[in-house]
Amino acid sequence: MYEPAPSSDVAAPSRVHTRRVVDRYRDYAELATHETEGVDYRRLRRVPQRTTAAHIAIHGGMFEPPTSQLADHAAATGEWAYYAFEAIKPGGNEDMHITSVRFDEPQGSELAASVERIVAWHGTIEPGVRTFVGGRDTVLADRIAHELRSAGFAVATHVPRHLAGTNPRNIANRNRRGRGVQLEITEGQRRRFFAGANLERSTIESPENRTAEFYAYTAAVNRALHAV
Numbered sequence: 001m002y003e004p005a006p007s008s009d010v011a012a013p014s015r016v017h018t019r020r021v022v023d024r025y026r027d028y029a030e031l032a033t034h035e036t037e038g039v040d041y042r043r044l045r046r047v048p049q050r051t052t053a054a055h056i057a058i059h060g061g062m063f064e065p066p067t068s069q070l071a072d073h074a075a076a077t078g079e080w081a082y083y084a085f086e087a088i089k090p091g092g093n094e095d096m097h098i099t100s101v102r103f104d105e106p107q108g109s110e111l112a113a114s115v116e117r118i119v120a121w122h123g124t125i126e127p128g129v130r131t132f133v134g135g136r137d138t139v140l141a142d143r144i145a146h147e148l149r150s151a152g153f154a155v156a157t158h159v160p161r162h163l164a165g166t167n168p169r170n171i172a173n174r175n176r177r178g179r180g181v182q183l184e185i186t187e188g189q190r191r192r193f194f195a196g197a198n199l200e201r202s203t204i205e206s207p208e209n210r211t212a213e214f215y216a217y218t219a220a221v222n223r224a225l226h227a228v
Contacts, residue, residue, distance in 0.1 A: 023097055023098055023099055023102070024094075024095045024096075024097075025095075025096070025098060026102065027098065027102060027104050028098065028103070028104050028105040028106070029104075031096060031098065035095070035096060039088075040087070040088065040089050040096065041061070041085065041086060041087050041088060041089075041096055042061070042085075042086050042088060043083075043084070043085055043086075043105065043107055043108070044060075044068070044072070044082070044083065044084040044085075044086065045081075045082065045083045045084075045107050045108075045111060046075065046076075046081065046082040046083075047081045047082075047111060047114075048079055048080070048081065051079070051080055051081045051115065052080075052115055052116045052117065053078075053080045053081065053115055053116060053117040053118065053119070053225055054075070054080055054081035054082065054083060054111055054112065054115045054117075054118050054119070054175075055070075055071035055072070055074045055075040055078075055080055055081070055082055055083075055118075055119050055121065056071060056082070056083040056084065056108060056111070056112070056118060056119070056120050056121070056171070056172075057070070057071040057072075057083070057084040057085070057086075057120070057121045057122075058083075058084070058085045058098070058100065058103050058105075058108060058120065058171060059085070059087070059097060059122060059123070060084040060085060060086040060087070060121075061084075061085075061086030061087040061088045061093065061201075062086075062087055062088060062089070062093045062201055063087040063093040063094060063096065063097060063123075064122055064123030065123070065190065065199045065201075065204050066190060066193060066194065066199060066204040067084075067121040067122060067123055067185070067190075068084035068086050068121075069204055069205070069210075069214075070121050070185075070193070070214070070217070070218055071083075071084060071119075071121045072084065073214070073215075073218050074119070074121075074218040074221055074222055077218065077219070077222060078222040078225060078226065080225070081111055081114075081115060083107065083108045083111045083112075085103075085105055085108060088201075100120070100122075100165065100167075100170040100171050100172065100182070101167045101169040101170050101171075102169075103171045108171065109171065109174065112171050112172075112174045112175055112180075113174060113175065113176070114175075114176070115175050115176065116175060116176050116177055117137065117140060117175060117177070117180060117181075117225065117228070118137075118171075118172050118173075118174075118175045118180035118181065119140075119144075119172075119180070119181045119183065119221060119225065120135070120165070120170075120171065120172035120180060120181065120182045120183065121183050121185070122182060122183060122184045122185065123184070123185055123186075123187065123190055124163060124184040124185065124186055124187075125186075125187065126160075126163070126184070126186050127186065127188070128154070128186055128188055128189075129154055129186060129188035129189045129192065130153075130154035130155060130156050130186055130188075130189060131148060131153060131154070131155050131156065131183055131184065131185050131186070131189060132155075132156045132159045132160070132163045132183075132184040132185075133145045133148075133155060133156075133159065133181065133182075133183060133184075134159045134163055134164045134165035134166065134181070134182045134183075134184065135164075135165040135166065135170075135172050135173065135179065135180050135181040135182040136165070136166050136168070136170075136172075136173045136178065136179030136180065137173075137177070137179040137180050137181050138179075139228055140180075140181050140224060140225065140228050141181045143224035143227055143228055144181060144183070144220070144221055144224040144225075146224070147220040147221065147223045147224045147227075148217070148220045148221070150220070151216050151217070151219070151220040152216070153189070153216075153217060153220065154189075159184075163182070163184045164182075165180075165181075165182030165184075170182065183221070187199075192211060192213045193210060193211055193213055193214035193217065194209045194210060194211060194214070195209045195210075195211060196209075
């Protein structure tokens with residue numbers, strides 16, 4: 001079991017968003033009209049043959065770092081599908097936030113509809129060093145919460161409504177079964193995944209900066225996914 005460091009070891013926030021965001025764009029089509037793919041954002045997708053599950057990060061890149069790296073590693077090691085929408089501007093990445101119930105980017109939507117199970121990775125501004133596990137797939141959610149706690153990670157016992165992820169239109173729930181899991185990970189927890197508690201782009205995009213906690217966390221989530 002991984003033994004987390006005391007919470008006092010977490011560095012002060014740097015460039016991670018610290019407030020709830022009001023969407024600037026109604027949908028992907030409007031976003032794509034105003035933002036440039038490859039400059040402002042990028043779409044990443046990997047689909048192994050005969051995969052039945054996907055790890056996704058629709059607010060990846062520098063908006064909710066390092067959710068795309070977590071989803072990517074979990075998908076690769078578990079041989080699941082992977083999708084990420086990454087905001088990669090030097091600043092102002094909150095402009096490209098599209099809430100989960102309205103996220104309709106075609107590649108991500110198509111992948112979601114093709115699999116049985118989804119784990120959607122998000123970052124939350126809630127305080128502390130913990131994870132909120134939500135979504136309509138309560139069997140998988142409970143299993144993930146159990147595996148995370150068994151590995152030494154703090155999991156919230158109550159999930160606020162705005163983090164619950166239970167709306168059927170949430171992309172986490174738009175799979176074949178109509179139910180998925182949404183992980184909302186606090187900044188305090190996310191900072192522990194990288195050396196120096198650093199969530200700058202140059203740090204999170206280099207695997208050598210990942211801590212043992214990064215690997216322990218993704219392994220716990222995958223154990224749950226393999227068990228259901």
